[in-house]
Amino acid sequence: MAREIVQPEENGLAVLSDITSGEYSLPAERCLEIYRLMVRARAMEERMIKMSKSGEGYFWIGGPGEEAFNVPLGLQVKKGRGPDYDYLHLHYRNSGTLIAMGMPVIDGIRQMAMTWTDRHSRGRNFVGHYCVPEWNVVPVCSVIGVAWVKAPGTAHVQKRYGGDGITIVVGGDAGTAEGDFGSCMIWSTRPGNELPVLMIVMNNGYGISTPAATQHAELHIVDRGKPFGIPGEVVDGNDPIASWHAIERAMRYVRQERRPYMIEALVSRLYGHSSSSGAMRVKDERDCVAEFGQKLIEAGVLDEEGASAIRKAALDECEKALEQALKEPKPTADDVRRFTYASSFHDVVYPDDYTGLPNGD
Amino acid sequence: MATLVQAVRLALHYGETYLGVTDIFGEDVGPPLGGVFTATQGLRTAWNSPLDERGILGMAMGIAYAGGRPVCEIQFCDYAFNTIDLMKIAGNQRWASGGNYDMPIVLMTPSGSGIRGSLYHSHSFESWASRLAGWKIVMPSNALDAYGLMLSAIADPNPVMVLLPKALLRVRGEQKIPGEPEDEEELKRMIDAPVGDRTGWQPRWPPVQEYFVPLGKAALVRTGHHATVVSYGRTLPLCVKAADELRESHGLMFDVLDLRSIFPYDWHAISQSVMKTGRILIVNEDTEVTNFGEHLLRRVIDHHYYDLLVRPRVLLGQHIPGIGLNQEYEKNSVPQLPQIREAMRALATEEA
Ligand SMILES: Cc1ncc(C[n+]2csc(CCOP(=O)(O)OP(=O)(O)O)c2C)c(N)n1
Ligand SMILES: [Mg+2]
Numbered sequence: 001m002a003r004e005i006v007q008p009e010e011n012g013l014a015v016l017s018d019i020t021s022g023e024y025s026l027p028a029e030r031c032l033e034i035y036r037l038m039v040r041a042r043a044m045e046e047r048m049i050k051m052s053k054s055g056e057g058y059f060w061i062g063g064p065g066e067e068a069f070n071v072p073l074g075l076q077v078k079k080g081r082g083p084d085y086d087y088l089h090l091h092y093r094n095s096g097t098l099i100a101m102g103m104p105v106i107d108g109i110r111q112m113a114m115t116w117t118d119r120h121s122r123g124r125n126f127v128g129h130y131c132v133p134e135w136n137v138v139p140v141c142s143v144i145g146v147a148w149v150k151a152p153g154t155a156h157v158q159k160r161y162g163g164d165g166i167t168i169v170v171g172g173d174a175g176t177a178e179g180d181f182g183s184c185m186i187w188s189t190r191p192g193n194e195l196p197v198l199m200i201v202m203n204n205g206y207g208i209s210t211p212a213a214t215q216h217a218e219l220h221i222v223d224r225g226k227p228f229g230i231p232g233e234v235v236d237g238n239d240p241i242a243s244w245h246a247i248e249r250a251m252r253y254v255r256q257e258r259r260p261y262m263i264e265a266l267v268s269r270l271y272g273h274s275s276s277s278g279a280m281r282v283k284d285e286r287d288c289v290a291e292f293g294q295k296l297i298e299a300g301v302l303d304e305e306g307a308s309a310i311r312k313a314a315l316d317e318c319e320k321a322l323e324q325a326l327k328e329p330k331p332t333a334d335d336v337r338r339f340t341y342a343s344s345f346h347d348v349v350y351p352d353d354y355t356g357l358p359n360g361d
Numbered sequence: 362m363a364t365l366v367q368a369v370r371l372a373l374h375y376g377e378t379y380l381g382v383t384d385i386f387g388e389d390v391g392p393p394l395g396g397v398f399t400a401t402q403g404l405r406t407a408w409n410s411p412l413d414e415r416g417i418l419g420m421a422m423g424i425a426y427a428g429g430r431p432v433c434e435i436q437f438c439d440y441a442f443n444t445i446d447l448m449k450i451a452g453n454q455r456w457a458s459g460g461n462y463d464m465p466i467v468l469m470t471p472s473g474s475g476i477r478g479s480l481y482h483s484h485s486f487e488s489w490a491s492r493l494a495g496w497k498i499v500m501p502s503n504a505l506d507a508y509g510l511m512l513s514a515i516a517d518p519n520p521v522m523v524l525l526p527k528a529l530l531r532v533r534g535e536q537k538i539p540g541e542p543e544d545e546e547e548l549k550r551m552i553d554a555p556v557g558d559r560t561g562w563q564p565r566w567p568p569v570q571e572y573f574v575p576l577g578k579a580a581l582v583r584t585g586h587h588a589t590v591v592s593y594g595r596t597l598p599l600c601v602k603a604a605d606e607l608r609e610s611h612g613l614m615f616d617v618l619d620l621r622s623i624f625p626y627d628w629h630a631i632s633q634s635v636m637k638t639g640r641i642l643i644v645n646e647d648t649e650v651t652n653f654g655e656h657l658l659r660r661v662i663d664h665h666y667y668d669l670l671v672r673p674r675v676l677l678g679q680h681i682p683g684i685g686l687n688q689e690y691e692k693n694s695v696p697q698l699p700q701i702r703e704a705m706r707a708l709a710t711e712e713a
Contacts, residue, residue, distance in 0.1 A: 015711050040628070067599045081429065083427050085425075087426065087427065104485070118459070118574065119461075120459070120461075121458060121459055122459035124456070124457055124459065125457055129458075129575075131457075131458040131461045131462065132461075133461045133462060136426075138426045138453055138462060139458045139461070139462060140455055141450055142698065143450065146419065146446065147414050149420070150419045150420075150421075150422045152419065152423060153418055153419060153420040153421065153422055153423010153426065153429075153431075154424075154427040155423070156420065156423065156428050156429075157423070157424055157427035158425075158427065161698050179415065179570070180416075181420070183411075183415060183416040185420065186411050186413065186416070187410075187413070187416050187419075187420060203441040206473070209401070279655075296463075300684070332613070338456075338460075339456050339458075339459050339460040340455065340456050340494070341455070341464045341495070341519050342455060342465075342518040342519055343518070344516075344517045344518060344576070346512075346513040346573055346576055347497065347513075347517060347575065347577055348575045348577045348626055348627075349574040349577035349622075349626075349627070349628075357628070357660070358577065358625045358626050358628040359628055
């Protein structure tokens with residue numbers, strides 16, 4: 001039988017040993033949980049890339065190369081609805097976070113397959129544009145930067161509400177050039193009105209084709225927080241153990257101090273920017289899933305057989321999800337206008353939803 | 362009678378007291394100033410924001426996601442242009458998420474010319490705004506409508522933009538706001554912050570009442586069978602005045618429609634009036650290329666081509682980069698009373 005965890009009786013240890021990375025460690029069970037989620041998130045993305053090439057979907061964009069950070073993030077979110085819980089203003093590479101929070105793979109696949117059953121956008125938005133109100137995941141928006149200006153709003157409500165819910169906002173490195181990034185720092189540090197915002201920059205070194213080094217002189221993006229008194233740290237986003245601890249520290253600070261904190265995670269971009277650039281596997285960047293699997297094998301908590309069983313289970317799950325999603329209803333012409341307006345007692349033209357141009361002659 | 366801006370303030374007071382408004386904010390909106398036009402003096406939930414229009418709209422959206430009911434102000438619509446993509450996003454949140462999130466925000470902003478505002482205090486915004494699907498856009502032309510439209514904007518669970526005609530903000534209404542004191546001096550003493558030191562000043566709010574002007578409902582402010590004039594905002598009272606003068610001078614009788622809601626607009630009211638008169642003029646002061654009035658004209662032509670007695674027409678602002686400060690510029694850039702009166706006379710008297 002494939003071995004996932006070294007059983008105490010097998011190696012004579014009283015407890016499972018922790019897995020260590022540099023100065024940090026995590027329990028082996030936690031590492032295995034993270035690994036399984038990373039593999040599932042990767043398998044989902046790779047299945048969706050295939051869909052973009054086979055015509056079962058169109059455009060693909062996503063997070064292969066960010067799993068080592070995004071999964072530990074999702075596992076540590078205070079998950080729920082309303083200001084007591086964490087709000088998530090994510091970018092389009094956060095599949096690992098949603099999978100770690102408990103999103104079934106099919107919920108990602110449905111968006112890629114543009115079905116009416118797509119719970120995030122009813123087949124309207126690009127893949128990875130998640131929206132889960134039950135978990136305070138506000139709609140992911142393609143417009144780079146805007147998440148930075150919306151995040152202080154949810155944090156403002158949370159601060160006033162009390163409790164320990166925080167707002168987590170995620171964006172890419174190139175997008176920090178938008179003024180909205182500066183807005184986030186200013187609005188989160190108004191004296192006397194500091195806000196519980198965890199600002200996360202996923203630094204993959206590129207904006208589409210433009211290397212960060214050709215446009216940005218700042219050594220670290222987190223340095224920009226210094227004049228605002230926003231503590232920050234740069235973390236190896238390919239290392240789930242280091243990422244786990246950075247996120248834990250950051251969340252503890254933001255939850256308790258009710259002030260912003262910034263993390264810059266150095267990550268890979270393993271299939272290029274998107275399907276527009278071919279979504280071809282990049283060879284010269286670190287692969288966190290492979291690295292972490294190897295680490296767990298070397299630590300003896302997993303063997304090759306166990307690792308391939310995890311992979312196979314993830315691939316099977318994706319195939320089944322796709323098979324199911326393709327059978328599900330698609331949006332129809334009658335659905336085009338739906339969900340434009342919420343019902344209103346005060347609108348005589350659109351008391352329910354949008355019904356086309358005003359009429360009634 | 363309350364001025365239009367006092368009516369807005371009373372509506373916001375009603376909103377934060379009875380309709381669940383949680384935050385009224387923007388540049389200089391909180392104490393001590395209470396808004397550059399005084400629209401937000403004395404309000405319990407009013408606060409000052411950084412000078413950042415994108416931040417203001419983003420904050421409003423965030424508050425709404427988290428269950429709050431924000432009213433934000435862009436100090437002048439002239440400074441709203443860098444927020445257009447955020448406006449688009451606010452308008453599409455419900456649609457994009459398949460109904461997962463509503464976006465109950467109110468954005469109010471002074472719009473239009475008439476305060477000698479030169480290049481950057483004279484813009485109109487309604488034509489830009491009319492392209493923001495998912496929003497509702499209103500523009501009152503008098504105090505009572507301002508009160509009633511503000512209340513509807515607040516109560517509506519969708520993004521609503523309230524464009525406040527700059528030129529009319531200090532104009533007194535002809536109708537009382539329900540609950541407003543008889544004496545306008547008394548109202549001023551109750552709710553206008555004193556000039557000078559305001560520390561310790563508190564408003565005494567009159568017991569204003571619920572009064573909704575429905576979104577999408579125009580007001581027929583003059584009736585007549587010769588021709589139809591459709592307008593809103595600053596140009597509306599000019600159309601009314603022109604109608605009254607032409608009635609006196611030429612015996613011409615006009616239907617004057619105050620549209621009040623730009624979107625949704627009251628197509629029924631426009632259509633009924635055109636059916637009656639067969640003649641229509643649409644007046645607004647936004648620039649004339651791709652103007653919201655052109656959309657109305659298109660609807661009129663589509664639906665009433667064979668009902669029209671004469672060429673339907675528009676009277677709009679010139680397509681120029683700005684409004685110059687010298688009043689010769691302003692007078693000749695956007696419709697004024699004489700041009701409106703002449704356009705109305707020509708419309709009503711052209712041989713069919
Ligand atoms: C405001 C805006 N400008 C341009 C684009 C087109 N665009 C999409 S992704 C992207 C690069 C973003 O780079 P970065 O912020 O580093 O995120 P990454 O894709 O690398 O994760 C650009 C320019 C956009 N979506 N939004
Ligand atoms: Mg990047």
